Amino acid sequence: MSTATAIEIAGLVKRFRREMLRRDYTTWKSLLLRPFKRRTDADYLTVLDGVDLSIEPGRTVAIIGQNGSGKSTLLKILAGIYKADQGTVTVNGRVSSLIELGAGFHPEFSGRENIYLNGTILGLSKKEIAARFDEIVAYSGLGDFIEAPVRTYSSGMYVRLGFAVAVNVDPDVLLVDEVLAVGDEAFAHKCETKLNQFKAAGKTIVLVSHDLISVKKFADEVVWLDGGKVAARGEAAQVIDIYRQGVARREDEAGRAQAEARVAELAAARRWGQGEVEITGVRLLDEAGQAHAVFTSGMPMNIEMDYLMRQPVDDLVFGVAINNSAGVLCYGSNTAIDQAELGPVPPQGTVRFAVERLDLVPGTFTLDVAAHAGDGRAYDYLTQVASLSVRGGPRDEGIWRPPHSWSLRAREDKA
Amino acid sequence: MSITGHLAELARHRALLWALVGRELKGRYRGSLFGFLWTFLNPLMLLGVYALVFSVYFRIDMAHYAVFMFTGLLPWVFFSSSINEGAGAITEGGSLVTKVMFPLQVLPAVKVMANFVNYLLSLPILFAFYLFDGVGLTWCLVAFFVVAAVHILFTYSLVLLLAAANVFLRDTKHVVGNLLTLWFFLTPILYPLTQIPEGFRFLVKFNPAAVITLAYHDLFFWGRWPAWGPLAGVAGLSLVLLVVAVVVFEHYKEYFAEKI
Numbered sequence: 055m056s057t058a059t060a061i062e063i064a065g066l067v068k069r070f071r072r073e074m075l076r077r078d079y080t081t082w083k084s085l086l087l088r089p090f091k092r093r094t095d096a097d098y099l100t101v102l103d104g105v106d107l108s109i110e111p112g113r114t115v116a117i118i119g120q121n122g123s124g125k126s127t128l129l130k131i132l133a134g135i136y137k138a139d140q141g142t143v144t145v146n147g148r149v150s151s152l153i154e155l156g157a158g159f160h161p162e163f164s165g166r167e168n169i170y171l172n173g174t175i176l177g178l179s180k181k182e183i184a185a186r187f188d189e190i191v192a193y194s195g196l197g198d199f200i201e202a203p204v205r206t207y208s209s210g211m212y213v214r215l216g217f218a219v220a221v222n223v224d225p226d227v228l229l230v231d232e233v234l235a236v237g238d239e240a241f242a243h244k245c246e247t248k249l250n251q252f253k254a255a256g257k258t259i260v261l262v263s264h265d266l267i268s269v270k271k272f273a274d275e276v277v278w279l280d281g282g283k284v285a286a287r288g289e290a291a292q293v294i295d296i297y298r299q300g301v302a303r304r305e306d307e308a309g310r311a312q313a314e315a316r317v318a319e320l321a322a323a324r325r326w327g328q329g330e331v332e333i334t335g336v337r338l339l340d341e342a343g344q345a346h347a348v349f350t351s352g353m354p355m356n357i358e359m360d361y362l363m364r365q366p367v368d369d370l371v372f373g374v375a376i377n378n379s380a381g382v383l384c385y386g387s388n389t390a391i392d393q394a395e396l397g398p399v400p401p402q403g404t405v406r407f408a409v410e411r412l413d414l415v416p417g418t419f420t421l422d423v424a425a426h427a428g429d430g431r432a433y434d435y436l437t438q439v440a441s442l443s444v445r446g447g448p449r450d451e452g453i454w455r456p457p458h459s460w461s462l463r464a465r466e467d468k469a
Numbered sequence: 470m471s472i473t474g475h476l477a478e479l480a481r482h483r484a485l486l487w488a489l490v491g492r493e494l495k496g497r498y499r500g501s502l503f504g505f506l507w508t509f510l511n512p513l514m515l516l517g518v519y520a521l522v523f524s525v526y527f528r529i530d531m532a533h534y535a536v537f538m539f540t541g542l543l544p545w546v547f548f549s550s551s552i553n554e555g556a557g558a559i560t561e562g563g564s565l566v567t568k569v570m571f572p573l574q575v576l577p578a579v580k581v582m583a584n585f586v587n588y589l590l591s592l593p594i595l596f597a598f599y600l601f602d603g604v605g606l607t608w609c610l611v612a613f614f615v616v617a618a619v620h621i622l623f624t625y626s627l628v629l630l631l632a633a634a635n636v637f638l639r640d641t642k643h644v645v646g647n648l649l650t651l652w653f654f655l656t657p658i659l660y661p662l663t664q665i666p667e668g669f670r671f672l673v674k675f676n677p678a679a680v681i682t683l684a685y686h687d688l689f690f691w692g693r694w695p696a697w698g699p700l701a702g703v704a705g706l707s708l709v710l711l712v713v714a715v716v717v718f719e720h721y722k723e724y725f726a727e728k729i
Contacts, residue, residue, distance in 0.1 A: 070727060130726070134570040137723035154568030160492050162499035174488040175569060
């Protein structure tokens with residue numbers, strides 16, 4: 055076989071009809087009442103919107119993307135379960151899909167009977183199954199349980215048996231959907247070994263996964279599917295990086311909308327104080343003055359709060375505090391502690407707390423702000439007035455990431 | 470896909486078909502105390518009920534009535550169970566439809582064949598009744614293979630059509646279930662043909678189930694050759710139905726997975 059590609063997808067479009075359970079389900083009644091109801095574009099949901107992809111034989115390609123991006127639909131089209139609405143899909147060679155493990159298992163049947171049943175469903179002949187039977191049983195690690203009804207299996211055993219049959223189909227193209235996510239550590243290890251064997255044997259593997267670490271480990275190539283389109287494709291680490299940034303950006307947008315809504319609801323936040331000075335708005339800004347909810351570790355961040363003096367006070371301190379999601383105070387300070395020189399305080403204005411480097415370890419944090427008197431009596435104290443997410447950098451741990459470096463030098467002490 | 474292509478695909482996957490028929494038959498009684506014995510107990514009990522009602526309470530005046538009625542009832546049970554289960558074969562196919570690449574006509578075919586095997590397995594009981602009741606069997610019994618073949622063809626065609634229809638119109642299964650009851654009473658199974666007023670008797674010719682039932686009566690009970698003409702008519706009708714069913718099924722099967 056000297057075909058140039060194992061999988062060739064061109065201009066693939068897949069749409070699903072929106073089915074609203076209450077109104078749009080076709081019944082004899084609706085058919086009789088509105089036999090020729092026209093379907094408009096609004097009736098359809100485009101899941102794959104013009105996907106072009108060609109995969110060479112022997113490559114391991116991972117498809118990543120957020121929920122609903124069309125990954126599983128694409129895999130099902132490759133498996134021949136769904137039909138493309140537009141475009142062409144060509145798959146060369148025998149396909150085995152690990153989309154559903156243990157398809158057709160009958161709960162009352164023994165593991166042995168189900169191996170034959172499932173194997174037949176996956177396209178193996180009785181002879182082929184008999185030849186691989188011992189290997190399948192050994193691989194599943196079920197031992198004596200192979201004679202027990204499948205309904206008595208734990209879910210892990212069930213999946214192991216299904217996987218053992220599926221990987222023994224000996225395909226040219228293997229489609230894998232999130233299988234690596236099930237089972238215990240030992241099983242995950244077995245899966246890995248098996249996938250590596252497939253790779254070594256020159257099989258083409260297409261895998262869908264949210265587990266970016268294993269994707270990085272297995273895939274020669276990663277395709278990021280976003281909104282039914284190929285958003286990026288290429289070397290694993292690179293595409294995963296682009297994907298992560300994309301996700302962060304989207305989260306940021308969502309977070310910002312939320313943050314705006316929060317500011318509008320300031321009055322409803324948990325707050326206390328006498329009210330001589332009122333905090334009317336809080337913003338988290340980047341160095342360009344853009345409001346964000348997500349910040350990159352090590353980059354600047356500004357906290358701004360608007361205040362309004364209801365009654366003149368001559369003793370006014372502004373403070374901020376950042377707590378992590380466990381409620382641990384990560385940093386807190388105020389203008390009195392810092393002996394900040396703010397000059398004369400106008401009846402209304404904006405206070406800015408500028409952080410040169412936000413050296414927090416990635417995580418979610420909440421912000422408290424306050425305006426109070428020198429003796430601590432609160433004019434206006436707001437807790438959890440905004441939340442911020444810190445991202446980026448390596449997978450270090452803790453709360454604070456000090457600017458740091460590692461080095462090594464030889465020691466020339468006499469032993 | 471053409472009719473021959475459709476059937477060839479079915480034939481190519483016969484190992485799968487039989488594996489699933491085995492699953493269906495064995496799975497049905499697995500875990501129950503009597504297990505596979507139910508295959509024989511069920512028709513026996515069914516016979517008991519009908520024999521009690523129609524020869525004691527609701528007297529039908531006919532010699533060897535129980536044997537007669539049983540002869541027609543067993544193939545009807547095959548037919549109606551196939552339709553009832555087969556209409557939902559795709560919609561209840563679960564992960565076999567939505568998660569696995571699979572020749573989908575196997576699913577309705579499995580329902581038909583499983584019920585047919587069940588029918589075959591109940592025949593020894595029927596024969597025992599003939600022996601017990603002293604009704605003789607003749608060589609015309611060989612016509613069974615022809616009648617059964619027509620019966621399977623008719624049943625499969627209908628099941629295929631209904632299974633496809635039920636994916637898009639979930640009411641199908643319920644409508645069919647009720648129509649089957651009507652059909653049962655319109656077919657001379659519980660009563661001999663002579664019970665139908667003479668003026669209406671010709672209508673039976675337009676009821677494929679009646680033609681098939683009468684053919685079974687002929688070859689088992691009356692010990693004579695079935696009426697070949699009407700049987701050929703049913704065979705012809707079944708072929709037309711098969712063409713329609715295959716065209717519909719093959720046209721819509723690509724959408725089954727996403728509709729379930």
